[in-house]
Amino acid sequence: MVKGLAAKCLCLLALLLVSSHGVKAELNLNITQGRLEPIPFALPTILGHDKIANEYGYNIGKIIADDLVSSGLFKLINPQTYIQDARTAMNTPNYAQWKVLNAQALIAGECMVDSDHVKIRFRLLDVFGQQQSLGLEVSVHRSDWRRLGHKIADAIYAKLTGETGYFDSKIVYVAESGPLKKRVRRLAIMDSDGQNHKFLTDGQHMVLSPRFSPANPDVIAFMAFVNHKARVYLVNKKTGQQKLVGGDFPGMTFSPRFSPDGTKLTMSYANAGKTILSHFDLASGKFSQITLPVAIDTSPSYSSDGQQIVFMSDRGGKPQLYTMNIDGSNQKRISFGSGSYTAPCWSPRGDYIAFIKKLGGEFYISVMRPDGSGERPLTKGFFIDTPSWSPNGRVVIFMIQNPSSSNGRGGETRIKTIDVTGNFEREFVTPNDASDPSWSPLLVD
Numbered sequence: 001m002v003k004g005l006a007a008k009c010l011c012l013l014a015l016l017l018v019s020s021h022g023v024k025a026e027l028n029l030n031i032t033q034g035r036l037e038p039i040p041f042a043l044p045t046i047l048g049h050d051k052i053a054n055e056y057g058y059n060i061g062k063i064i065a066d067d068l069v070s071s072g073l074f075k076l077i078n079p080q081t082y083i084q085d086a087r088t089a090m091n092t093p094n095y096a097q098w099k100v101l102n103a104q105a106l107i108a109g110e111c112m113v114d115s116d117h118v119k120i121r122f123r124l125l126d127v128f129g130q131q132q133s134l135g136l137e138v139s140v141h142r143s144d145w146r147r148l149g150h151k152i153a154d155a156i157y158a159k160l161t162g163e164t165g166y167f168d169s170k171i172v173y174v175a176e177s178g179p180l181k182k183r184v185r186r187l188a189i190m191d192s193d194g195q196n197h198k199f200l201t202d203g204q205h206m207v208l209s210p211r212f213s214p215a216n217p218d219v220i221a222f223m224a225f226v227n228h229k230a231r232v233y234l235v236n237k238k239t240g241q242q243k244l245v246g247g248d249f250p251g252m253t254f255s256p257r258f259s260p261d262g263t264k265l266t267m268s269y270a271n272a273g274k275t276i277l278s279h280f281d282l283a284s285g286k287f288s289q290i291t292l293p294v295a296i297d298t299s300p301s302y303s304s305d306g307q308q309i310v311f312m313s314d315r316g317g318k319p320q321l322y323t324m325n326i327d328g329s330n331q332k333r334i335s336f337g338s339g340s341y342t343a344p345c346w347s348p349r350g351d352y353i354a355f356i357k358k359l360g361g362e363f364y365i366s367v368m369r370p371d372g373s374g375e376r377p378l379t380k381g382f383f384i385d386t387p388s389w390s391p392n393g394r395v396v397i398f399m400i401q402n403p404s405s406s407n408g409r410g411g412e413t414r415i416k417t418i419d420v421t422g423n424f425e426r427e428f429v430t431p432n433d434a435s436d437p438s439w440s441p442l443l444v445d
Contacts, residue, residue: 038075039160041068041105042098044086045079046120048111056118056145057086057111063149064107066193067167068156071395072424077103086110090123095130103127107156118145124156134159146196147443154442166390167192170440171397172210172220172237173415175199176433187222189237192390192439194428200235201242209255209386210438214348215262217440221245223254232256232267232280246280246287253278255298259326260306266290268298277311279326290328299343302326303370304350310334310370312342321355323370334372343386346370348441349393352420356385365398367420378422382411388438395419399435 043065046057068074083097089108098106109122117139124134136155140148147168154165175188187200187207200220201207210222220235230252232245246253251271258265265280274293277300281288291297295315302309310323319342321335335341339359346353350370357364357377363384368375383401390397395417402411413433418425428434 038069038073039104040077040102041074041107042077042082042101042103043079043107044082044084044089046109046111046122047086048113050113053111053113056113057109057120060111060118060120060145060149060152061109063146063193064153064156067150067153070193070424070426071157072419073157073161074105077101089125090121093125093127095125095127098127105133105156105160109152113142116141118142118148120148120152122152124159146191150192163394164392164442166392166395166439166442168443169391170212170217170237170443171415171428172200172212172438172440173399173430173434174207174210174436175430176413176435177203187220187235188430188432188434190428190430194430197431200237200240209436211257212438212440213258213262214260214441215258217443219262220438221256221258221265223256230254232265246285255300257300257302260302260304266300266302266309268300277309277328290324290326291331301344301346301353303346304348308370310344310346310353312344321353321372334368334370335375336372337375345387345389347389347393347420348391351393354387354389354396356387365396365418367396376422378418378420379416379425386436386438390417390439391442393420395424397437397439399437401435 043061046061048054048057065076069076081101084094086108089106104127106125106127109120112119119137119139121137123132126133138148138151150168153167157165169192170189172189175186176183178184184203185206186203187210188197189200190197206225208223210220213219218236218238220237222233223230224233232253234243251269253267253269256265256267264282268275269278275296275298276293277290277297279288295313297311297313299312300309308323309326310321312319313322319340320333321341321344322331322333324331339357341355341357343356344353352367353370354367357366362380364377364380365384365387366377381400382403385399387396387398397417399413400416401413404411413435415428415434415437416425
C-alpha cells in the first residue's frame with residue numbers, strides 16, 4: 001500500500017484526472033474554492049566540497065525546483081525559512097522542525113565534480129512520514145550538466161505521482177523574426193524548461209512543422225520551401241546534417257509525422273489540386289498511398305500502439321477529424337460539434353487526442369477521446385495552433401498568437417503549455433517569436 005507523501009501526491013493526481021478517467025479518490029490536501037493546493041517541498045542549496053561543485057549544485061538545484069513547480073503539482077517553500085542546510089538534512093534531517101514549515105517533501109543533495117562528470121547524490125524525504133522515499137546518485141558529462149537537474153526532477157516526479165516524468169526532454173520549434181512580409185523562419189531547439197536555445201537551420205529557407213522521431217530524439221522531420229518547392233526533410237539535431245525525403249517529383253509534401261517505432265513518415269502529398277496521405281518507408285525509400293484523392297487530407301498523427309492514425313479532412317465540406325487503420329481502412333469521422341477541427345495530435349498515453357477548434361471567431365485548444373467522446377476545451381485565444389504532447393501525455397504544448405499590433409509587424413507568436421486538465425497554463429520566453437512547437441520523447445543516454 002502506498003503511504004505518506006507519495007499517497008498524497010497520487011491523490012492529487014487522481015483528482016486532477018477524475019473528470020477524464022473516472023477515478024475516485026479521497027484527497028488529503030487542501031482544496032479551496034475549487035483549486036488544488038500543490039504539495040509544499042523544501043530544497044536546500046545543493047552543496048559540494050569546493051567552489052566549482054557549489055556552483056554546479058546551486059544551478060542544478062534551481063532546475064530541479066523550477067521543473068517541479070512548473071508541473072503545478074508542487075510548490076517551493078521559501079528558502080529563507082529553512083532550518084538546515086543540504087548536508088545536514090541529508091545526514092540528520094530534523095523532521096520536527098521541517099514539519100513546522102509544513103514541508104511535506106524534503107530534497108537534500110550533494111554535488112561532486114571531476115574533470116569529465118558532474119554527479120549528484122540526493123535523498124527525497126517524507127517529512128511527515130519521517131522516512132526516505134527515494135535515494136539516488138545521478139551522473140552526467142559536464143557538457144550536459146543541465147540534464148542532471150531534469151533527470152532528478154523526473155525521478156522525484158515519478159516517485160511521488162506514479163507517472164513517468166517529462167523534464168529530461170527537448171522542444172523543437174520555429175523561431176520567427178523580421179517584418180511580417182519578410183519573415184525569417186528557422187528551426188530552433190530548447191530544453192523542456194525553455195532554456196538552452198539553439199538554431200538548427202540558418203533561415204535561408206522557410207521551415208514549418210518540425211516533428212521529433214519517437215524512436216530517436218536526435219532526428220527531426222520538417223517541411224522547407226527550397227527552390228519554391230515544399231518538401232519534407234530530415235535533420236539530425238546533433239550533427240546538423242539534412243536529408244531530403246523521397247527525392248524529386250511533381251507536387252509537394254508537408255505535415256510529416258513519424259510512426260511510433262520511427263521506421264516511417266506519414267505526410268501529406270499534394271498534386272493537381274488534391275491532397276492525400278502517404279507513408280514513406282525510411283529503410284526502402286518508397287512511398288505508399290493511404291487515402292484517395294477526393295479531398296484535402298492532412299495532419300496525420302499515430303496512436304501510441306502504431307495501429308491507427310487520426311487526421312484532418314475537409315471531405316465533409318469543412319475540416320473535421322477522422323481516424324483510420326494504418327493501411328487506410330476503417331475510416332471514421334470522430335468530430336461532430338459546431339465549428340471546424342484541425343491539427344490533431346494523439347497522446348503517447350493513447351487516451352486523448354488534442355486538436356484545434358475554431359468556433360465563433362475564437363480558437364480553442366481542446367481534447368477528446370479517440371472515439372470522439374468527451375470533447376472539452378483546455379484554453380482559448382485569438383489564434384492557437386499546432387498542439388503537441390509531453391512525453392508522458394500529461395501536458396500539451398501549443399503556439400498562440402496575439403492580435404496584430406499597430407506597427408504592421410503582426411501579432412506576436414508565443415509558445416505555451418497547459419495540463420491535460422486545463423490547469424497550470426504557462427508561457428515560454430524565447431529569443432524570437434516562436435511557433436510550431438513539438439515535444440521530443442525522453443532523451444536517451
